[in-house]
Amino acid sequence: MYKNISNCTSLVVIMSCNRLLRLSTSVQNLLRADIQGLGSWQCRIRKILPTVTGRRYKHGVPDSLSCSWLMHDKHLELKFNDVVMRLDYVWLRDHCRSASCYNPKTNQRSLDTAQVDLAIKPAKIRSDNDAIYITWPDNHMTKYALSWLAKYSFEGQVQIVQPRILWNAAVYKEAEMPYVTYNSVMESDEELKKFLETFLLYGIAFIDEAPASVEATETVALRVGLIRESIFGRMWDFTSDFSRGDTAYTKVALDRHVDTTYFQEPCGVQLFHCLRHDGTGGRTLLQDGFNAAENVRNENPHHFEVLTKVPIKHEFIENIGGCHNHMIGIGPVLNVYPWNNELYLLRYNNYDRTIISTVPHDVVHQWYVAHRALTTELRKAENEIWVKLKPGKVLFVDNWRVLHGRDAFTGYRRLCGCYLMRDDVLNTARFLGIKI
Ligand SMILES: C[N+](C)(C)CCCC[C@H](N)C(=O)O
Numbered sequence: 001m002y003k004n005i006s007n008c009t010s011l012v013v014i015m016s017c018n019r020l021l022r023l024s025t026s027v028q029n030l031l032r033a034d035i036q037g038l039g040s041w042q043c044r045i046r047k048i049l050p051t052v053t054g055r056r057y058k059h060g061v062p063d064s065l066s067c068s069w070l071m072h073d074k075h076l077e078l079k080f081n082d083v084v085m086r087l088d089y090v091w092l093r094d095h096c097r098s099a100s101c102y103n104p105k106t107n108q109r110s111l112d113t114a115q116v117d118l119a120i121k122p123a124k125i126r127s128d129n130d131a132i133y134i135t136w137p138d139n140h141m142t143k144y145a146l147s148w149l150a151k152y153s154f155e156g157q158v159q160i161v162q163p164r165i166l167w168n169a170a171v172y173k174e175a176e177m178p179y180v181t182y183n184s185v186m187e188s189d190e191e192l193k194k195f196l197e198t199f200l201l202y203g204i205a206f207i208d209e210a211p212a213s214v215e216a217t218e219t220v221a222l223r224v225g226l227i228r229e230s231i232f233g234r235m236w237d238f239t240s241d242f243s244r245g246d247t248a249y250t251k252v253a254l255d256r257h258v259d260t261t262y263f264q265e266p267c268g269v270q271l272f273h274c275l276r277h278d279g280t281g282g283r284t285l286l287q288d289g290f291n292a293a294e295n296v297r298n299e300n301p302h303h304f305e306v307l308t309k310v311p312i313k314h315e316f317i318e319n320i321g322g323c324h325n326h327m328i329g330i331g332p333v334l335n336v337y338p339w340n341n342e343l344y345l346l347r348y349n350n351y352d353r354t355i356i357s358t359v360p361h362d363v364v365h366q367w368y369v370a371h372r373a374l375t376t377e378l379r380k381a382e383n384e385i386w387v388k389l390k391p392g393k394v395l396f397v398d399n400w401r402v403l404h405g406r407d408a409f410t411g412y413r414r415l416c417g418c419y420l421m422r423d424d425v426l427n428t429a430r431f432l433g434i435k436i
């Protein structure tokens with residue numbers, strides 16, 4: 001699949017960025033359709049190549065090679081700092097940032113894109129050191145800073161939505177996470193930023209020396225994001241009293257899982273704070289689900305693909321005391337962005353997975369084989385870390401990526417925490433200057 005398109009320079013740039021970023025089949029087909037529409041892609045490359053060495057390119061600045069361009073039928077080929085960008089004319093017109101097309105105060109477009117002729121072509125192009133200037137057929141002029149194009153063009157992107165460090169036990173140990181305290185995070189944006197950087201890269205992070213109370217847990221939660229209220233409450237605080245219809249509320253061991261797989265959008269982030277434990281056992285298991293999934297992808301891409309395609313239903317039915325809940329969420333175990341195949345959400349919970357009736361028997365069987373491959377990977381001891389949660393130690397878990405579980409335990413154990421809105425955690429991170 002790769003070989004067919006490996007002549008396409010823009011794709012090579014992206015693929016070399018990260019091994020995750022194989023273009024999805026649908027994008028490849030789209031590209032291939034485009035290639036076929038234009039006749040032979042190779043011919044086209046050959047036609048373009050001599051121009052790259054100079055002759056047919058128009059150079060913006062006579063003595064500089066920093067910017068040069070070539071007008072094609074539907075797009076502008078622009079070379080800047082050795083990157084060749086291919087910019088569709090409609091895209092260029094649509095992204096005009098002039099005062100009549102765009103309001104920088106609200107960051108909103110005023111231009112009505114539907115009024116743009118889909119066959120639009122620049123009437124005139126000129127450039128200087130920093131920008132190119134396109135005059136459109138109606139005489140409207142757009143200035144594009146070259147740095148802006150380099151940043152926002154398709155070719156300028158590192159096609160990763162969220163950079164991550166995948167880990168197993170050894171990698172995690174070596175990473176030596178920064179020690180962050182409750183007071184430092186509450187007082188200093190820099191400390192909060194340090195904490196969030198760790199959390200976003202690894203999917204888990206701790207805040208230590210917190211007061212052992214629900215109130216302090218809530219306070220620190222709100223420093224990081226907005227609380228996502230759910231059927232379990234806003235802040236939850238529980239013991240093994242079986243007050244709810246779920247094994248979490250007992251003393252038995254819980255195998256690795258992520259929570260709320262039975263929500264159409266599972267909760268993005270979860271906080272755990274053990275306020276008291278007088279007894280034995282009850283350690284917490286944590287592991288990077290994306291690392292395990294990537295190992296499956298490397299060893300057997302078919303298994304990986306099956307897990308991204310077969311829709312699986314999870315369900316929570318509860319009728320206990322005053323609690324009457326029936327939640328359903330449907331989606332594949334592995335969720336990838338369709339444009340770059342990057343993993344973004346894992347829906348893995350063997351307790352809450354309900355009857356599979358979405359696919360026929362032969363696909364079901366393939367799914368079980370693929371699911372077994374993932375489970376086998378997850379159950380390797382080298383992929384697990386175990387921690388004992390103690391009063392004062394607040395654990396933040398990316399519930400779309402990192403699985404948790406626990407040992408069976410004895411004695412009185414009180415755990416509190418909450419879910420956070422994922423978008424709002426990212427919002428806090430961006431406000432602090434984290435590029436994500
Ligand atoms: C106690 N706490 C609210 C954190 C979780 C309860 C949810 C447990 C459920 N089986 C799940 O995995 O989603």
Ligand SMILES: O=C(O)CCC(=O)C(=O)O
Nearest residue numbers: 248254259284405406415
């Ligand atoms: O008791 C624990 O440590 C965790 C239980 C659990 O999985 C949960 O509350 O989501």
Ligand SMILES: [Fe+2]
Nearest residue numbers: 248258259404
């Ligand atoms: Fe859980």
